[in-house]
Amino acid sequence: MTATATCAGAPSSSSTNWDAINWPAVEQEVRRLQIRIAKAEREMRPGKVKSLQWILTHSYSAKLLAVRRVSTNQGAKTPGVDRVIWNTGRKKQNAVGTLNRRGYRTQPLKRIYIPKSNGKLRPLSIPVMKCRAMQALHLLAVEPVIECNADRNAYGFRPKRSTADAIEQCFKVLARKSAPKWVLEGDIRACFDEIRHEWLEANIQGDKVVLRKWLKAGYVERNRFNVTFKGTPQGGVISPTLLIGTLTGLEQAVDSAVATSDKVNVVSYADDFVVTASSREILEDKVKPAIEEFLRERGLELSQEKTKITQIEEGFDFLGQNVRKYKGKMLIKPSKSNVKTFLRKVRETIKSQPTCRTENLIRRLNPMIRGWANYHRHVVAKETFGRVDNCIFQALWSWAKRRHPTKGRRWIKARYFRREGSRNWVFMVSFRDGKEKSKTLSLFSASSVPIKRHVKIRSAANPYDPQYDSYFVERSARRPGKRN
Numbered sequence: 001m002t003a004t005a006t007c008a009g010a011p012s013s014s015s016t017n018w019d020a021i022n023w024p025a026v027e028q029e030v031r032r033l034q035i036r037i038a039k040a041e042r043e044m045r046p047g048k049v050k051s052l053q054w055i056l057t058h059s060y061s062a063k064l065l066a067v068r069r070v071s072t073n074q075g076a077k078t079p080g081v082d083r084v085i086w087n088t089g090r091k092k093q094n095a096v097g098t099l100n101r102r103g104y105r106t107q108p109l110k111r112i113y114i115p116k117s118n119g120k121l122r123p124l125s126i127p128v129m130k131c132r133a134m135q136a137l138h139l140l141a142v143e144p145v146i147e148c149n150a151d152r153n154a155y156g157f158r159p160k161r162s163t164a165d166a167i168e169q170c171f172k173v174l175a176r177k178s179a180p181k182w183v184l185e186g187d188i189r190a191c192f193d194e195i196r197h198e199w200l201e202a203n204i205q206g207d208k209v210v211l212r213k214w215l216k217a218g219y220v221e222r223n224r225f226n227v228t229f230k231g232t233p234q235g236g237v238i239s240p241t242l243l244i245g246t247l248t249g250l251e252q253a254v255d256s257a258v259a260t261s262d263k264v265n266v267v268s269y270a271d272d273f274v275v276t277a278s279s280r281e282i283l284e285d286k287v288k289p290a291i292e293e294f295l296r297e298r299g300l301e302l303s304q305e306k307t308k309i310t311q312i313e314e315g316f317d318f319l320g321q322n323v324r325k326y327k328g329k330m331l332i333k334p335s336k337s338n339v340k341t342f343l344r345k346v347r348e349t350i351k352s353q354p355t356c357r358t359e360n361l362i363r364r365l366n367p368m369i370r371g372w373a374n375y376h377r378h379v380v381a382k383e384t385f386g387r388v389d390n391c392i393f394q395a396l397w398s399w400a401k402r403r404h405p406t407k408g409r410r411w412i413k414a415r416y417f418r419r420e421g422s423r424n425w426v427f428m429v430s431f432r433d434g435k436e437k438s439k440t441l442s443l444f445s446a447s448s449v450p451i452k453r454h455v456k457i458r459s460a461a462n463p464y465d466p467q468y469d470s471y472f473v474e475r476s477a478r479r480p481g482k483r484n
Contacts, residue, residue, distance in 0.1 A: 017089070017093075018089035018090070018092050018093045019089055021064060023068075026061045026064050026065060027061075027065065029059070029061040030056070030059065030061050030062050030065055030140060033052060033055060033056045033059065033062075034056070034140065034141075034143070034144045034464050035144075035464055035465075035466060036052050037049055037052045037053060037056065037141065037144040037145060037464075038144040038145070038147065038148050038462065038464035038465060039465075040052060041144065041145050041148040041149070041205075042148055042465075046205065049145060049205060050205075052141075053141035053142070053145075053205075053206060053207070054207075056140055056141045057101070057137055057138055057140075057141050057207065058101070060096070062137055062140050062141075063096045063099045063133075063137055064096055065136070065140065066099065066133045066134070066136035066137035066139075066140065067086065067092050067095050067096050067099070067133050067136075068092070069133075069136045069237070070086075070129060070132040070133050070136050070237065071086040071087075071092050071095075071129075075126070075132075075235075078126060079110075079126075079128070079129070080107065080109065080110050080126050080127050080128030080129065080131070080132075081107055081108055081109070081110045081128060081220050082107060082128045082129075084128060084129055085129060086129055095129070095130065095133060098130060099130070099133055099134055099137055101207070101209075101210065104134065104210065104213070105213070106127075106131055106213045106214060106216075106217040107127070107128045107130075107131060107217065108217055108218045108219050108220045108225055109125035109126055109127050109131075109217055109218070109219040109220070109233055109235070109236075110125070110126040110219070110220055111123060111124070111125050111126075111219040111220060111221040111226075112124050112126065122234070123193065123234065124234050124235045125219050125233030125234060125235045125236065126235050127214075127217070127233070127235070127236060127237075131214070131217070132236075132237050134210065135214065135236055135237040135238040136237045136238070138206055138207055138210060138211075138238060139237060139238045139241055141206060141207075142204065142205070142206040142238065142241060142245075143159070143241055144464045145205045145206070146241055146244055146245045146248070147159070147462055147463070147464055148462065148464070149245075149248050150244055150245075150248050151247075151248055151249070151250060151251040151252075151266070151268065152251065152459035152460060153166075153169055153251060153265070153266055153267050153268065153459060154244065154247065154248070154250075154251075154268045154269075155169070155267075155268070155269050156240075156244070156268065156269035156270030156271075156272075157240035157241060157243065157244050157270055158244060159463050160457060160461070160463050160472060160475075161457055163269060163319045163320075163375075164378050164454040164456075165454070165456050165457050166267055166268070166269045166318070166319060167318070167319060167321055167323070167332060167378070167379065167454070168378070168454050168455075168456040169267045169456055170267055170274065170318065170323050170332070171323075171330060171332060172456070173265040173267070173276055174276060174312055174323065174325070174330055175330040177328065179263070179276070179312075180263035180264070180265070180276040180277050180278050180312075181278070181311055181312050181313070182276065182277050182278065182279060182280050182282075182283055182309060182310075182311060182312070183274055183275070183276050183277075183309070183310055183311075183312060183316055184274065184275040184276075184277070184283045184287060184288065184307070184308075184309050185274055185306070185307060185308050185309075185310065185316050185317075185318070186272070186273045186274065186275065186291065186302060186307050187271065187272055187302065187303040187306035187307055188271040188295065188300050188301070188302060188303065189300070189301055189302065189303035189304075190231075191243065191270075191271035191300060192231055192232055192233070192234045192239060192243060192271075193230070193231040193234075194230055194231055194299050194300050194301075195230065195231055195232055195242070195243070195246050195298055195299055195300065196230055196298055196299030197212075197215045197216070197229070197230055197231075199246070199297065199298050199299065200215065200232065200242060200245075200246065201215070203245070203246075204242060204245050214232075214236065214238070215228065215232065216228060217233075219233070230299060240270070243270060243271065244270075246298050246300075247268065247270075247271070249294065250266060250268060250273070250291070250294055251266045251268075253290050253291065253293070253294040254266050254275060254287055254290055254291065256290070257286045257287065257289070257290035258277070258282060258286050258287065258290075261278070262277055262278055262279075262282045262286070263276060263277060263278040264276060264277050264282065264287060269318075269319055272318065272319065274316065274318055275287050275291075280309055283309050284309065288302075288307075312324065312325045312330075313325050317335040317337065317338075320334065320335055320338035320375070320376075321333065321334055321335055321338070321376070321379055322334070322335040322336070331380050332379040332380060333379060333380050333381060333384060334376045334379065334381050334384045339384060339387075339388065342368075342372050342388070343388065343391050343392075345368065346365065346368060346369070346391075346392055346395065347395050349364055349365065349368070350365070350395050350396060350399050351395075351399070353399075354399070354402065354403065355403070357431075358416065358429040358431075359429050359431050359439075359441050361399075362427065362429065362441050362442070362443050363441070365392075365443060365444070366443065366444040369388075369392070369443075369444045369445075369446055370444050370449075372388075372446070373385060373388075373444075373446040373449040374449060377449050377450065377451060377452060378451070378452065378453060378454035379451075380451070381451060382447070382451055385445075385446040385447045385449065386446075386447050388446050389445055389446050389447050392443075393425065393427070396416070396427050396443070397412075400412050400415070400416045413425075416428070416429070420442055423445070426442050426443065426445075427442065427443035428440060428441065428442040428443070429441055429442075455475075455478065457475070458471070
């Protein structure tokens, strides 16, 4: 039996070859149910939403997608406390049959810590593969509901939205001459770790029993079990969407506390947000208390060290970019801290490879440079790209001199730096890859990325509403193709 026949969820897991699954048909079946869930939510029919969510979470197609997601994402090779990973087609196929609500028991999460940009450590909790798949399965049913109710100008962890949309919204509300001149930079302290479980269970429209099991799963740190009384773990597949559901209503809470003439706008990306206003007093006396009250109900609070009020002429950093007016003209550039962090990462990569082959170093650096430059390609970044390219050149020149301390500058230049088109001093290497012909590999230049203004997504656009299907198709067609 082929995978096409599995869309309704009838066959057993052993009847399908994982490598032969018709994924477009599976995705189409799941999307059909998600659209129905979103329609029922827009029509304010909670009973219908609940029944459709039950159908989706018991659908074989949805289980296939859930297993595929957790077995192919970046954390697929990182096991939980049971040290199990799904790295073969047989294991993935067998896993599909285990995603049942009846008898489901969670296992504690594995707690690790990853460094933050400020030098502190961020706790990360890793569920076992089965719990990840169960979260991915129920996420398929919860996300359409969250998307229907989310704030119009919330852009983090939502399908079809990005940081570029949030930055472009900042430009739209601040660029005009009559735009507000004061900005509240908001940050929620330990947002994932502090959300009240009671609030989540009462307000997230999904399977309450399964949700409660995830929230109370606990975690293991240094071979010791710890109970969780609050928060949703960073590292959980469904946690970002639960965060969006928790912060839904922030815009409404702020709008209800101010007048239209106060020029208040809210732009948020996950737990980072900015609020504009015509005066500092409005932000201090109206907006900030309204936000604090909104967060308090959910067990959250503002980070006092990161929350501040500034004038637009002084500028502020948001999502790695600096938003500021220069003599009345709005310019958005890569933030100094973001550039510094990126260059530190590049220099550390170069220094950690003192004896590696040149082509291997280029292969490690190119994705880093390309990814960073593409992130900033929508803002005023051309000058910054040039400075970054120069700093990387200096680091590579030092790397080459350390490799050959007895060689002169001309010899080093001839070995590692060549001319490519109109560019001189290009870090480049020619090598033979196995039995193939000689290949040439050159370092990617950030300056080669063209600056192109980003077109912001429509605030009301919903990927689970069929009336926007043509809009998203056109929007995808305008995106530049991926580069190798």
